[in-house]
Amino acid sequence: MLTLRALLADPALELRLLVPGTEGALDAEVVWVHNTELADPSRYVRERELVLTNGLWLDAAEPAGFVAGVRRAGAAGIVFGLRTERASTPEGLVEACRSAGLPLLEISVEVPFTAITRAAAATYAAERQEALVGLVRRGNALAAAISHGAGASGVLAVLRRDHDLPLAVVDRMGRVLGAAGAQLDTEQAATAAGALARRPRPLEVDLGPAGRATIYPVGAVGDVDAALLCLRPVTALDRVERDALEQAARFLSLEVARQQTVQAIEQRFASELLDMVLSGAPRAAEVPGRLRAFGVDPDAPLAVCAVAFRSGDPTLPGVVEAITDFFLAESLPALVAGGSQDVVAVLPWRRPQADLSALARRLVAALAARFPTREPVAGIGGTAPDAAELRRPLAQAREAVRVLRARRGGPDVTTFAELGGYRLLLGLQEPGQLQRFADTVLGPLREHDRRRGGELEATLRAFLDHDGHWGATAEALYVHVNTLRNRLARVAELTGRDVSRTADRVDLFLALEAAGDPSRKVGA
Structure with a gap:
């Protein structure tokens, strides 16, 4: 970074510090240099530029007025160039800078202002080269993390090697896909997901106790599917950090797209399995293998739970993922398949029926928290001794949840056995x-x-x-x-x-x- 202290440390420039300015002024960034002989250069000097002058304006203006204009422009300081005709910096200029708290440097007669310009250009070129090398190196590391299956957390770990930033990745369903140096609770993740859905999308989101977070959208297939969150406001990030975050967001797009592809394949396989179960004998032999692919033992007793919503569409985008997350949190292997009328979960179950009902109630409560404007309900079929007998409990669970959807009020979880007698009769038919x-x-x-x-x-x-x-x-x-x-x-x-x-x-x-x-x- 170009600073006054860095320029003073270069012996080739032959600079001498006359006024240090306010505390920290010598270490603040200098964005560029500006040569001027105007009596009031405030209209042309950019903020944090270093003003170079030979004092030709001294015949037309007082030093205090010139310094006031430089200060008004927000300049980083003044370098006064000595000339043969003026072998020392005017004392009035020194006093004016001291009163204004503005750094003042003196450059010898032997060194032209172009030397400072070349030094500034060299510094920025080195910084840019270092940034580009960093981008390439980090890009290689990010590509390696993606190709090795490190996931979103692996991408964030690569980013944090260079920048100590609190980071998290949240998808539009409010799920935390990865985190590094940050912890988001369910409410904060839902708030971030809500910000993704807004149009126009905000640059920042307020996460309550966690403060404001900068949003970097992560697109996958034609839309924004997730967000890289940096738990700092955008004004607290420098240009290098912003570039690194944008680069990471692009690589995260690859990871999110990969996850979506895997989920789509898994959902297709799960839906096909339900079709196999309902089709009966012709495809019964394929069912055990499909169950094993989802970590479900086909030889164990199997329970079936069907889930839907009373209000509006019986299913919603993200419901399958939410139910899958629930069973993962419960440490239960489960096949979860979504349909147009319900979402079905098949899981091994060796415990009493009452425990299964309690599990279903916890599932309904979790869905109600994730989708607070809806009314989730769950129906439970009987337990099958193995995969070959899944057809009946599957039909029973779907019938039970269909009955709950038709009711206004009443329980949000029921078993097929708790339905009326005619329901049992209907549930036994093809x-x-x-x-x-x-x-x-x-x-x-x-x-x-x-x-x-x-x-x-x-x-x-x-x-x-x-x-x-x-x-x-x-x-x-x-x-x-x-x-x-x-x-x-x-x-x-x-x-x-x-x-x-x-x-x-x-x-x-x-x-x-x-x-x-x-x-x-x-x-x-």
Whole structure:
């Protein structure tokens, strides 16, 4: 760094210190040199420039006025060049600099100002060369860390070899991917993730007790997927530190992209495994190998837990990752697969059922903390003795969570065994068989409603939801009782099932439950 002290230490410049200025002034950075003979150079001198002058302005101005202008510009100091005609620095200039606290140096008659300019240029060239060499060396180290699988923490460790900065990497889901010299709690990580989602994206984020952190976006596949956080405000970072942080953020993009690719492959494998389980015998032989790939013993007793949200979409971006993180924190191997209606976790389980319910409640609480505006629910199927028997507990867990989503209020965790008797009956059937039954019974109603814009299915649901009470149903639908009777008579004509007969009412009820509420369906 170019400083007045460094210039004074160069014997070739033959500089002499006349006024040291304020404390630390000799060690502050000098950004460049500026030669001027104007009586008031304040309009042209940049902040932290070193003013070089021969004092030709002395015939037109007083030293105090010249010094005031230099001080007003925020200059680093003054170098007075001696001439044959003026063999000493004017005492008035010395006194003015001393009063203003501005450093004053004197250069001999034998040394031109260009020598100072060359010294400054050489210093900056050396600094730039050192910075470039550092960038190349650090780039090689960062590339090695990425190629050797050191992850985000390995990238941060390389950066901290050169710069003692508190660092962390947080993705847009609020997960801490790596840290070095900094510790972020869940709330701080969520705050950083929220800053990433804002438009325009801020340069800094306030992390409360941790102070303000500078944000360096980390992009992976066309968007910002994470942030390199330096737990210092941007004004506290020098140019070299900022360059190093920007370089690290670019290498982190490679690591984040790699992680996303791995996660996408794992999710595809996990989803395919669920399809294998549901398809039955044709692909049953592939299931054990897939489970082993996720660290789950296929020969151990296996439990299935399905998770969704009551409000809005049943799943959200980042839910699979959050559930995976939960099981990692619990030191439990688990296969976690996301679908359009729920997220399913398969895990080995040799403990009592009550412990599994307690685990599911902790999972729901963790998701509620991660997604505070949503209502997570979890359904638990029975326990399979091994991978060959996973089909039934998988269907049971999904049915249990579907029931919880349909309810407003009530428990947020349930087992399949705790559902009503008709739920147990439905859960024991093949999904394809249930759908065919529902289509057979309800198909004519839905075709009628589609063609005529009718509300026969909605009317039937409301009638059964109100336990067959005509008055309560009519009031809920805002129609006259006679209108309700006409609609249900039409239902009987189309389906061949009369709501006044118990057997027919059971058929209609089971068909509606098997089909699910169309208004709640999201995605395929």
